[in-house]
Amino acid sequence: MTPIEFIPSSDFAIGVDIGGTKINAGIIDRNGQILLQHHLPTLAQQGEVLNQVKTLISKLLSEYHYSFDGTSLKGIGIGSAGQIDWNKGSIRYANSLIPGYTGTKLKDELEHEFTASVIVDNDVNCLALTEKYLGAAQNKRNVICLTLGTGVGGAILIDGKIIHGAWGGAAEIGHMTVDFNGVPCHCGSIGCLEQYASGTGIAWRMQELLMKQGIGTTQIEAKKIIADWIKGDPTAALVMNQAIAALGSAIASLVHIFNPEAIIIGGGVAEAGAPLIDGIKAEMKKRAMSSLVEGVDIFAAYKGNLGGMIGAALQLWEYEEMGTRVNLQSADKI
Ligand SMILES: [Zn+2]
Numbered sequence: 431m432t433p434i435e436f437i438p439s440s441d442f443a444i445g446v447d448i449g450g451t452k453i454n455a456g457i458i459d460r461n462g463q464i465l466l467q468h469h470l471p472t473l474a475q476q477g478e479v480l481n482q483v484k485t486l487i488s489k490l491l492s493e494y495h496y497s498f499d500g501t502s503l504k505g506i507g508i509g510s511a512g513q514i515d516w517n518k519g520s521i522r523y524a525n526s527l528i529p530g531y532t533g534t535k536l537k538d539e540l541e542h543e544f545t546a547s548v549i550v551d552n553d554v555n556c557l558a559l560t561e562k563y564l565g566a567a568q569n570k571r572n573v574i575c576l577t578l579g580t581g582v583g584g585a586i587l588i589d590g591k592i593i594h595g596a597w598g599g600a601a602e603i604g605h606m607t608v609d610f611n612g613v614p615c616h617c618g619s620i621g622c623l624e625q626y627a628s629g630t631g632i633a634w635r636m637q638e639l640l641m642k643q644g645i646g647t648t649q650i651e652a653k654k655i656i657a658d659w660i661k662g663d664p665t666a667a668l669v670m671n672q673a674i675a676a677l678g679s680a681i682a683s684l685v686h687i688f689n690p691e692a693i694i695i696g697g698g699v700a701e702a703g704a705p706l707i708d709g710i711k712a713e714m715k716k717r718a719m720s721s722l723v724e725g726v727d728i729f730a731a732y733k734g735n736l737g738g739m740i741g742a743a744l745q746l747w748e749y750e751e752m753g754t755r756v757n758l759q760s761a762d763k764i
Contacts, residue, residue: 445743509556516598565732678713696731
């Protein structure tokens with residue numbers, strides 16, 4: 431059996447989304463359709479992230495042969511949690527959610543292992559690519575994406591392009607200050623959006639409130655708080671109204687800075703659906719200048735959790751130049 435070749439003209443690529451709890455990997459075509467997919471828990475504490483990614487890719491490669499008679503792939507696209515050095519394709523910084531992950535040279539390691547061109551970016555930037563080609567950002571040039579999960583992530587699309595900043599660290603929207611007298615954040619700042627609007631932040635705020643009310647401090651998940659809020663629980667409403675105010679205020683600032691056409695919100699917290707989206711919309715409109723906010727709509731992210739994996743693969747076509755910069759051994763042989 432001839433090995434699968436990595437060639438620039440292929441219409442298929444591997445996409446891997448590395449999150450704090452789960453790694454999703456799949457073979458995706460250039461239209462964003464998923465041919466094959468596999469998932470593994472991240473095993474963050476065991477420092478196994480890189481090996482797990484390699485395992486998933488190997489599995490996909492062998493199944494691609496057998497199930498689809500696949501012979502070529504364009505490359506490997508990775509979307510990862512943490513701050514990514516975009517040119518080097520390495521993890522510049524990852525917090526304690528994935529211990530020991532900082533410094534991992536994903537691009538170098540995977541290029542060496544699979545003799546493939548590899549592009550690595552932040553997971554939310556990958557999600558934004560999926561939105562650009564398949565989701566609510568289609569036919570739009572200026573869009574802001576937020577993901578409300580364990581943390582709050584961001585991506586900013588300006589003139590049709592994702593902005594990366596000096597080395598890839600741009601759009602840390604979760605660490606915009608929304609209350610300069612607010613609660614301390616693990617990043618060193620105070621009153622960051624993430625402290626109020628991430629799943630973790632929502633749970634902390636609820637615990638704080640219950641302690642003040644003298645009602646125990648047992649662990650509560652954001653999912654339950656959101657469900658209680660939708661059912662009309664007044665304490666859950668206090669926490670969620672604070673999250674909505676924090677999001678509305680951050681988004682109003684972003685609207686003033688970037689003049690976007692749309693805002694897209696994804697992540698576990700966004701599964702709250704219409705009550706959350708409508709709440710944020712109202713709060714944004716209240717806080718932003720009407721000339722700028724007029725016509726700006728807020729949408730839920732495309733395909734929920736798989737958007738990151740799809741976008742990771744789409745990088746191979748979005749950044750053709752970056753992908754072909756690698757001097758592939760397979761190409762050398764031709
Ligand atoms: Zn922060």
